[in-house]
Amino acid sequence: QKEVEQDPGPLSVPEGAIVSLNCTYSNSAFQYFMWYRQYSRKGPELLMYTYSSGNKEDGRFTAQVDKSSKYISLFIRDSQPSDSATYLCAMSARYGGATNKLIFGTGTLLAVQP
Amino acid sequence: NAGVTQTPKFQVLKTGQSMTLQCAQDMNHEYMSWYRQDPGMGLRLIHYSVGAGITDQGEVPNGYNVSRSTTEDFPLRLLSAAPSQTSVYFCASSYVGSSYNSPLHFGNGTRLTVT
Numbered sequence: 001q002k003e004v005e006q007d008p009g010p011l012s013v014p015e016g017a018i019v020s021l022n023c024t025y026s027n028s029a030f031q032y033f034m035w036y037r038q039y040s041r042k043g044p045e046l047l048m049y050t051y052s053s054g055n056k057e058d059g060r061f062t063a064q065v066d067k068s069s070k071y072i073s074l075f076i077r078d079s080q081p082s083d084s085a086t087y088l089c090a091m092s093a094r095y096g097g098a099t100n101k102l103i104f105g106t107g108t109l110l111a112v113q114p
Numbered sequence: 115n116a117g118v119t120q121t122p123k124f125q126v127l128k129t130g131q132s133m134t135l136q137c138a139q140d141m142n143h144e145y146m147s148w149y150r151q152d153p154g155m156g157l158r159l160i161h162y163s164v165g166a167g168i169t170d171q172g173e174v175p176n177g178y179n180v181s182r183s184t185t186e187d188f189p190l191r192l193l194s195a196a197p198s199q200t201s202v203y204f205c206a207s208s209y210v211g212s213s214y215n216s217p218l219h220f221g222n223g224t225r226l227t228v229t
Contacts (some may be wrong), residue, residue, distance in 0.1 A: 034217065043204050043220030088156065102218065108158040
């Protein structure tokens with residue numbers, strides 16, 4: 001079983017729809033949770049991060065973490081064609097040295113149709 | 115400010131050939147790392163470094179070597195390429211510290227095909 005599971009999609013929605021992207025994980029030591037966005041033929045870029053449980057909102061994007069269920073979500077409101085990309089969840093526990101040893105999900109490919 | 119620069123963008127190798135993938139960053143980041151991205155597998159950590167002269171193995175290190183002689187550069191060497199190393203390779207860097215406030219910055223990748 002992978003440490004982080006993510007539905008690969010593809011997910012196709014009409015412009016203006018609310019999008020829900022999800023990841024589950026098995027390692028209860030994870031405390032830092034991130035969402036990266038990756039456009040075609042580009043490197044991933046950090047979209048949002050949260051620490052421990054709770055919600056965080058940034059414009060049209062909301063990240064949710066439920067540590068009791070080992071489940072994280074990214075919601076995109078009023079989705080735009082420019083949101084079409086692969087979305088990767090990533091998470092880590094604290095390490096003594098290299099605290100950026102992130103574990104990534106496989107990514108969900110999202111297409112927003114105009 | 116260029117960020118993380120990877121060269122080459124594309125490369126085709128024959129089985130058994132060697133090559134070095136270059137990575138340079140201009141953000142004075144202590145932490146640098148190499149990932150490979152394969153369909154259905156996501157991003158997997160190959161090697162990483164927390165500073166000049168310090169390197170360590172990640173999840174999938176076999177077949178790859180690294181060294182870190184300067185803060186800016188972190189090359190990845192394939193000594194004898196195999197078809198299983200066909201992948202997209204990403205270099206990433208950050209400040210050392212909590213991953214909460216020190217996100218990884220990625221380059222745009224090197225697409226490697228081994229025939």
